[in-house]
Amino acid sequence: MRTVLVTGTGGAGRTALAAATARRAGRALLITADGGISGPDVVRVDGGAFFRRHMGALQSGAAAALDYLGATPLEAEELTGLAGAESLALLAAWRTALDEGGHDTVVVDLPPVHQALRLLALPEELRRYLTRLLPRERRAARALRPLLAQLAGVPAPAERLYTAADAWAAGLARLREAVEAPDTSLTLVLEADRRAVRELPGVRAALALHGHTPAAVVVNRLLPAGSPDPWLAELAAAQQRAVKDLAEQLPVHEVPHLGAEPDTGRLAALLPGPADAAVRNGVTVDDLLAAEGVLLWRMPLPGAEREDVGLVRRGDELIVTVGPYRRALALPSALRRCVIERAGLREGELRVWFAPDPAVWPAGR
Template sequence: MRILLFTGKGGVGKSTVASGTAALAAAAGQRTLVLSTDAAHSLADAFGVPVGPEPTAVADHLFVQQVDAQLRFEQSWAEIQGYLLSVLDTTGMDPVAAEELTVIPGAEEVLALLELRLHALSDDWDVIVVDCAPTAETLRLLALPEALGWYMQRVFPVQQRVVKALRPVLSRAAGVPMPGGGVFEAVERLHAELDEVRTLLSGPEASVRIVLTPEAVVLAEARRAYTTLSLFGYRVDGVVANRVFPAEGADDWRAGWVLAQDEVLAQVEESFSGLPLWRSEYGAAEPVGVEALTALARGLYDGTDPIGTSGVRGPFEMVSVRSGVQLRLRLPFVTRDQVDLARSGDELVVTVGSHRRLLTLPASLARMRVTGARVDDDGVLRVSFQDAATASSSSPSAQERVG
């Protein structure tokens, strides 16, 4: 099964491109589902038909779904929310206000990812196309499973044991109810499901496509998105330049735009060298409906496979070298002074700007020492490992700054 995620700055037309790609896949006979994780759903507008909370058929082999976040919220968060409501009730807070406070920010996007997991496990689809939220929300969302994993491994077991042992004392001392076993089980279940989602989205059958328009500000955000997606292990397999002005028949006003866009497009080609770059020209009318979306996608992919992986490798590699093993992580557009690296037990802590990732090392590397690290000019972080027994006593410390 193929999973394609489309993201980009708000307003660049990613919903249209995602819908067109799905329509073209369905036209080739692939059982295709388009799923939106954006709280501001726009798939119904793109297809020009009503779309419900369950997969809605809009053409042969093509289904569209705008997730009913409230229903999934009740299924996945009800136990946790019930406990939080009981805590707020002891403070005398108005019940309506308390219910609003217990809805976690970004819950709709998270629960849409859980819906994606159910569809991926169902074996009902050959292709799932995900229309993601704008870039910043998508990046926070895709980083969530790993961040929650760190909490579940390091903090949650201790917290669970303490609360279980001291619940009567804590309840009397704090004056608020302590969480019961059902709450902890709900948190564990939520974590396990999100971890499955992350495994799916970082696997070989899944990839991300960045949609942009030929504007300098949009390109800058796309570059940052590429770096962050790579940091968290998600494979970007192509870039879509949308709303490109056609050069033919341009009047003076449009000719100026064509020249400006050509300059940005040259930067796009340089920035994303090695990735397919698909271009979609402005049309005479907004593409709405299956037929128009399919035509847009045919022009965009120009005979290439719209759901192909393009042969682009993932951002991680483990390579055997003479001195041991080298872990390589591609970090596009990153320089040496932007990266911090630390070793903590069986984890590597990689920080790029404001984003931090904790990489749990496989057992084969966890037994080794870090003997060196550098960022090459091509933006590849290379971390060298060597058996502890043979590593030199003068090797770099377990915590170091890459530079």
């Protein structure tokens, strides 16, 4: 099953284009948080309802701990919306659609691009946090929990908490696989203005940080050239200048302005065909031990500026920062036994040179 993720700058018309993408794809399911779209092949998510439902389940699972602390569970009427719940609801609906099947394509109407970047990073980040907070070996030591509870003088976490943790880990792994799958592509929707031109390099770098390359860049709502109205003519000319600047960074597909509420069928006919398999900007490691005595770790970051990129090693992880975005990447086994010699941003790549640590590197290698 193919997945098309649709995001873009705020106000660029990404929701209308997501609906049109689903129409063009045929047997497609559209997942959206927009309350104005409905239909038999549309799943509308409600972040507030999602939070209330899962908060109730969480309180039920932690009833013993809440009782021990003397805490009173919240009633459903007391629960208000939670920031980020809509993103979690979108991810949950996407996972359900993948598990249930029934469609050839799933189109996910993501929030504006900066929120979408954080949403796409959630499965990997949450799974990492879960692994740190409830390690597999701790979840496996079920027989020791009653004894530890007696020694500590506090109730042991309910069995269902660990069962739920296993289920969460499996669900997050499924979502991470979906985000990184070769049949998952991303469409970026932009308006033809100077803001889009300024923001595109940073958006490309942030997407690349998480291994994504836009399969299609749609420049939406273009005005026709040659208007007798001087104001409209100048606005159309400014749009064309922006399109030219955007096209210097990535190939773009132009879509004309179809009014405030464009017809979905007409818009679908103007969109590009199905994108090729997504290209993943994965990390690579070059073995330069024989020639230079180092291993070279490389991550493509097209569009990144040197002053926006940060790098920290923490144990067996590299934490890479691009602007406000951050990703923790596990180091391969060989690099864990090395020290960082130097690092730099060159030709659109973050490059880190690792030299073997004599204290832990196998002799004769």
